[in-house]
Amino acid sequence: MKAAIASGIETIDEFLHVQDDWPKPTLAMAIDGKTGKLVSNLKDDRHMVVQVLACALAPGDFRLFAGKTDMMQLPKSGRPYVIGSDICGIVTEIAADENYFLIGDKIVARFDEPQPHGMCAEYACVKTKFSEKCPPSIPAVEACTVPASAAAARLVAQKLVKPNDRVLLLAASGGVGTFFCQYAKLQGASYLAATTTQSELVKSLGVDRVIDYRTQNWWEIEEEEPFDLVVDLVNGQNWQLGGCSGSKVLKGKETTYAQLLTGLETEIDSHGLGIVSFIAMIIGRSIYSKLKWSCPKWTSPQGLDLQPGDLKAVLEDVAEKRIRVVLDPASPHSFDTEAVREAMKKQGSKHAHGKVVIEVAKEKGS
Secondary structure, three states: OOEEEEOOOOOHHHHEEEEOOOOOOOOOOEEOOOOOOEEOOOOOOOEEEEEEEEEEOOHHHHHHHOOOOHHHHOOOOOOOEEOOOEEEEEEEEEOOOOOOOOOOOEEEEOOEOOEOOOOOEOEEEEEHHHEEEOOOOOOHHHHOOHHHHHHHHHHHHHHHOOOOOEEEEEOOOOHHHHHHHHHHHHOOOOEEEEEOOOHHHHHOOOOOEEEOOOOOOHHHOOOOOOOOEEEEOOOOOHHHHHHOOOOOOOOHHHOEEEEOOOOOOOOOOOOOOHHHHHHHHHHHHHHHHHHOOOOOEEEOOOOOOOOOOHHHHHHHHHHOOOOOOOEOOOOOEOOOHHHHHHHHHHHHHOOOOOEOEEEOOOOOOO
16 A cells, blocks of 8 residues: 655655555554554554545654654654554444444544554554544544644643633644634633734634744733733743743743643654653753742643543534634645655644645545
8 A cells, every 4th residue: 555654764855755565454464553563463452444535744743753752652663664643534444343433434543642653544553542433524634633633732721721811822823723722712711822923824713912933022022911821832942931031921820831842842852861851851840830939830731631522522613613623734735755745844844834734535525
């Protein structure tokens, strides 16, 4: 079958290509997501085989391609491996005792955490617990963005946004950010400010004030009242320079500073002492925020902790137009080597505005 294969690291034009002879998974002989090997007995969880229509990329796809997270995320068999995190497709094979999914169902499925790979191919073997039936009204190129990014945005908003909160979002126009803007308002945020260069886009998603990070530091702006919540989807130096600055837009421990550790500028290196340094950073920020009275309360929410019903709820939000899917203007990319390379480059640029999507096969009726 055709599959998008990463055979090396860092150099996209050399080590990323679409090939025609990758093994097709079946339930009798499937590719194990954690080992990358063909196995005749998938352990632990129920699986099904899906004909992939569309695949969405995420920051984790590029980090793995860059070789930064091999210890945590690379299949034990190493490279080459199939790229891709989240899909929409049609069920082609199920277990004999499967009682929810049927052959022919249109579904969405998420990668097997923490391995963001294995999905950008004509067929994929997915776990049923990370899958959900997709309403027919949602196009596949939009539906594939839901399992990770939309679900994470919804979960973080539900955990942290309270009615009438004043919220500041850092990186509003990315994959998670475009969804979070909308879910923050659905959760009752009374005021939403956001850092981005895409003013018109984020205003259409509910943002009240746009902060252009190229010309303004968010911690130096003037606001009538401080923020109750800061959601940092960038990471980088925002906590050190802004969160710890004693800025008037924050109100000490009464402000929650939520930082997704997989943000756009996060430098994760799982080689050698890199992982030790990363863990020490997490612990250090938590302790420092508790000890320094002027710092907001720092937290790192888990955005991929899917519970039963979560994917169904997000899909209903999209189908009923409470939530709008935003694709990067260059998406969907076609399923050939050159286009897949462009998709990975856009994901790695950290300047995608919306989700980066690859259309693997045309959906009937599209």
